[in-house]
Amino acid sequence: MPRGWYDGAGPIRVEGGLKARTRRGSIGSTWWSRRFIDLLERVCDKGRLSRGRAYARQGQVLSIDLTPGEVRAAVQGSRRRPYEVVVRIEAYDEARWSTIEESIAAQAVHRARLLAGEMPPEIEELFAALGVDLFPRDLDMDCSCPDWGFPCKHLSAVLYLLAESFDDDPFLVLAWRGRTREQLLGSLADEPAADPLTVDDVPFADRLADFYAPGATAHRPEGRRPVAEPDLLLRVFPPPGDLAGPLTPAYRGLAEA
Incomplete structure (x- = not known):
């Protein structure tokens, strides 16, 4: 028959066919x-x-x-x-x-x-x-x-x-x-997986000139030091009584020095 013909008759029922699990509603759960x-x-x-x-x-x-x-x-x-x-x-x-x-x-x-x-x-x-x-x-x-x-x-x-x-x-x-x-x-x-904890190893001979420089390591270049508030120690370990007041300016002065 020509393409476009449509037969509204019901299908021939079969035994052992592949059946969807869902009996109503949407199909597909993931x-x-x-x-x-x-x-x-x-x-x-x-x-x-x-x-x-x-x-x-x-x-x-x-x-x-x-x-x-x-x-x-x-x-x-x-x-x-x-x-x-x-x-x-x-x-x-x-x-x-x-x-x-x-x-x-x-x-x-x-x-x-x-x-x-x-x-x-x-x-x-x-x-x-x-x-x-x-x-x-x-x-x-x-x-x-x-x-x-x-x-x-x-x-x-x-x-x-x-x-x-x-x-x-x-x-x-x-x-x-x-x-x-x-x-x-x-x-x-x-396939070898990338290890996020891997750090490039720098041979000691390549770092000999600056190995003992203050603040310099293989993973922290010289001159880049951790930045912290000068009175952080006072806030982490509060001194007894009202000593925090006079000590704060002293800590800040030491940091500036």
Whole structure:
């Protein structure tokens, strides 16, 4: 039939299909799955999204296969043969991922949380700073059904189930971009992490001339001394009685001297 034809008949019910866990309301509970759903619900037809949620909850999606840059799925509609669904995004190459991993490894907190199996919210900003997107801005989607709507309810059902799978495993978001969980964590584990407590060592021979200069150390250049109020000692250790009054000018005078 020509593209644009729409069959309002109900779908053929199937057994053993993939079903959304949520029976009502929004789908997606974590920040990363909600980010994906927000994109979907901002650009797609609300009516077909509603029917797509119903398909997802009824178990009409037979299979979903995610590979770098592509998701393929089969959805049982009103016809005997299931419809074929394809959703594509850009998968980053090895050079791009090498840069991303170096940037993650340089952030000790991000690196630790990813190694612990968590997705830090700041990682989206890290991607943006490198000029790439973690979540797709646009989706290249296609369905073999004759419905002219975009996306159709079959595509919508797959996208909702995809978001729910992101809840279970946030690393699927990265796998879709071209990096599996094993690849990323293996790279981060091998990458030397930056130690925030590391201080550059200055050889003693290079500092011999000024090593004994007053106020000069390897980490505090000569002439830069701590600044403190001259009467700080009196305030920290108050003298007995009313001695603080006459002693304050004396301390200030010593500081000026």
